[in-house]
Amino acid sequence: MSNPIIDPKNLVYEKSKVLSDNTMHYCPGCSHGTAHRIIAEVIEEMDRQKETVGVAPVGCAVFIYNYLNVDFAEAAHGRAPALATAIKRLNPEKLVFTYQGDGDLAAIGTAETIHACNRGENIAIIFINNGIYGMTGGQMAPTTLEGMVSSTCPNGRDVAIHGHPLKITEMLALLEGTCYVTRQSVHTAASVRKTKRAVRKAFENSLQGKGTSIVEIVSTCNSGWKMTPHQANLWMEENMFPYYPLGDLKDK
Amino acid sequence: MEEVQLMKGNEAVAHAAIRCGSDGYFGYPITPQSEIMETLMAERPWETTGMVVLQAESEVASIYMVFGGAATGKKVLTTSSSPGVSLMQEGISFACGADLPCLLVNVMRGGPGLGTIQPSQSDYFQSVKGGGHGDYKLITLAPASVQEMADFVELGFQLSFKYRIPCMMLSDGVIGQMMEKVVLPPFKPRRTQEELLEQCPWAATGKTEDRERIVITSLDLDPYRMEKKNEERQSRYRLVEATEVRYEEFMCTDADYLIVAFGSAARICQNAVESLRAEGIKVGLLRPITLWPFPGKILAKYAEKVRFMLTVELNAGQMVEDVRLSVNGKVPVYHYGRMGGIVPTPEEVSTAFNKYL
Known part of the structure; x- marks a missing residue:
């Protein structure tokens, strides 16, 4: 930077070089920005920018490739694990990860997700679970909680009509092909640090050929949830965490 | 050998x-x-x-x-x-x-x-x-x-x-x-990564310091850029249409009638043409090898000299539409097809052809 506001000798923290200078389009309070930053920092700390190929989803994070300064292939809705499968098998030395929301991973892409995990593809899956379709304007997701309001369940999710919220991460942990399955969040400084360790472990696993790693990040979508960022964090703690408890589900 | x-x-x-x-x-x-x-x-x-x-x-x-x-x-x-x-x-x-x-x-x-x-x-x-x-x-x-x-x-x-x-x-x-x-074609080694990078500088192979990141996507929300992207693609399509048309002609030079067929149907038609020729009927077979780009120009040329064209397809009549577009009404274009997995015999094709004589 040509004219730094902060004297370099006083600098204690700076943005990762793997994050671009583009202004993020995410709503204030959204978890995507923090999750992106974590991934960027891990790639930089692992010095793997040159070897990384990310797979972008459909959903709000479709534009992740505008923010992470690595090569990307943009998948159709739900198909990211199929792309990642081929990218990794054809380029075994690469660090390959997908970044997918709950609609992408747990609804339209369920088959691709389960089979990639079952084959034990050496990829990392970063799974953003905010219980709602953010980009299309707040419709019900497979992970929408019982009673939770969305634009396609305006009276709250009725399990008699819509079925139960899908604990897909628990399902993935059952598969022989997964080596590391964890559920984290990014709403406090401590949780950000934990998630960063989880992402690092997932990336290292895939480079070591240990199988598929899944890092679920229980996230807020305050605009979709119609809450302030602070309210959304509290609501997530009170409602999402009891159904989607944080911690490692599998680490082998 | x-x-x-x-x-x-x-x-x-x-x-x-x-x-x-x-x-x-x-x-x-x-x-x-x-x-x-x-x-x-x-x-x-x-x-x-x-x-x-x-x-x-x-x-x-x-x-x-x-x-x-x-x-x-x-x-x-x-x-x-x-x-x-x-x-x-x-x-x-x-x-x-x-x-x-x-x-x-x-x-x-x-x-x-x-x-x-x-x-x-x-x-x-x-x-x-x-x-x-x-x-x-x-x-x-x-x-x-x-x-x-x-x-x-x-x-x-x-x-x-x-x-x-x-x-x-x-x-x-x-x-x-x-x-x-x-x-079978001779063995050719797979490209090395260096050869791949030379052939495909557009590919997502990992961002190196000497270039910007590469994003493989079909998405662009800016309508002007999206139109430009489409126009560039369409210009490649025009180039393919101008340079990559492939077809095969069988007994076409003196033909009074033309059968147009592709794939397995063309093989059946070749037998039909041979037997019709044996009867003294001057019929030829044009077999499109590229279905897109379609060999429309050569068909338009034949439309100047043949009396009619007959497409033979294992369907209800699909390529016939492209043949009709190509000849633009100059000559009648008929269709003979079988469906449901039936493959016609050369005799059936000859009979269908003779109907229009």
């Missing part, structure tokens, strides 16, 4: 894919083309050339595996038959929108729906008119022999990489299943 072998068209595709240095095959079993993946799995090319062969969980997954591999510049293919190719249409549209080279093979069977496992040519429209959404084209090669099924693997890859347009080899259950003499 070239070794002549006897094998099915499907098997020839598998061997040709290994020999031409393919990097990966992704597929899902479906009749009548399952021998392609079976042959690849039996050959175990991952132990020799390093080619990846993977059975996917669905045709949807296979086409997106192809998308992923192609995004990194790899030479990848998938094969299927009609219902499976229908499932792939989303991914084909995405590959066209991202300008990715790849080879697709459709060993057609009768439809619509689950239809039949018997041969058909009823996916002509799907292949040449854009089966998925958006303005796109597939370079479509129609083999009429086991030899061509072998040869069109490398040709398809070459055309696809040259223009960054996916290539479809539109075969059918007859050509895929029949055994015939074939000379």
Whole structure:
């Protein structure tokens, strides 16, 4: 930077070089920005920018490739694990990860997700679970909680009509092909640090050929949830965490 | 000395894919083309050339595996038959929108729906008119022999990489299943990563310091940029139409009548032409090899001298529309077709032809 506001000798923290200078389009309070930053920092700390190929989803994070300064292939809705499968098998030395929301991973892409995990593809899956379709304007997701309001369940999710919220991460942990399955969040400084360790472990696993790693990040979508960022964090703690408890589900 | 072998068209595709240095095959079993993946799995090319062969969980997954591999510049293919190719249409549209080279093979069977496992040519429209959404084209090669099924693997890859347009080899259950003499292409090593980078500077191979990041996507929300992207793609389509038309003429030079047929139907028509010629009727056969780009100009030329044209297809009449567009009303264009997996005999074709004399 040509004219730094902060004297370099006083600098204690700076943005990762793997994050671009583009202004993020995410709503204030959204978890995507923090999750992106974590991934960027891990790639930089692992010095793997040159070897990384990310797979972008459909959903709000479709534009992740505008923010992470690595090569990307943009998948159709739900198909990211199929792309990642081929990218990794054809380029075994690469660090390959997908970044997918709950609609992408747990609804339209369920088959691709389960089979990639079952084959034990050496990829990392970063799974953003905010219980709602953010980009299309707040419709019900497979992970929408019982009673939770969305634009396609305006009276709250009725399990008699819509079925139960899908604990897909628990399902993935059952598969022989997964080596590391964890559920984290990014709403406090401590949780950000934990998630960063989880992402690092997932990336290292895939480079070591240990199988598929899944890092679920229980996230807020305050605009979709119609809450302030602070309210959304509290609501997530009170409602999402009891159904989607944080911690490692599998680490082998 | 070239070794002549006897094998099915499907098997020839598998061997040709290994020999031409393919990097990966992704597929899902479906009749009548399952021998392609079976042959690849039996050959175990991952132990020799390093080619990846993977059975996917669905045709949807296979086409997106192809998308992923192609995004990194790899030479990848998938094969299927009609219902499976229908499932792939989303991914084909995405590959066209991202300008990715790849080879697709459709060993057609009768439809619509689950239809039949018997041969058909009823996916002509799907292949040449854009089966998925958006303005796109597939370079479509129609083999009429086991030899061509072998040869069109490398040709398809070459055309696809040259223009960054996916290539479809539109075969059918007859050509895929029949055994015939074939000379397989010579072994060619897979490209090194250096050769790949030289050939595919657009590929997502990892961001190095000397270049910006590369994003393989079909998305752009800015309508002006999106239109520009489409216009650039359309200009490549015009170039393909101007330079890559392929067709074969059989007894056409002095013809008073023209039969137009592709793939297995063209082989039947060749016999019909021979017997009609023996009766003194001056009929020729024009066989489009590229269904897109369509050999419309040569048909327009023949429209100046023949009395009528007859298309023979294993469908309800699909290519006939392109023949009519090409001759623009100059001569009558008739259609004779069988559906449901029925393959007509040369005698049936002759009888159909004689109706219009």
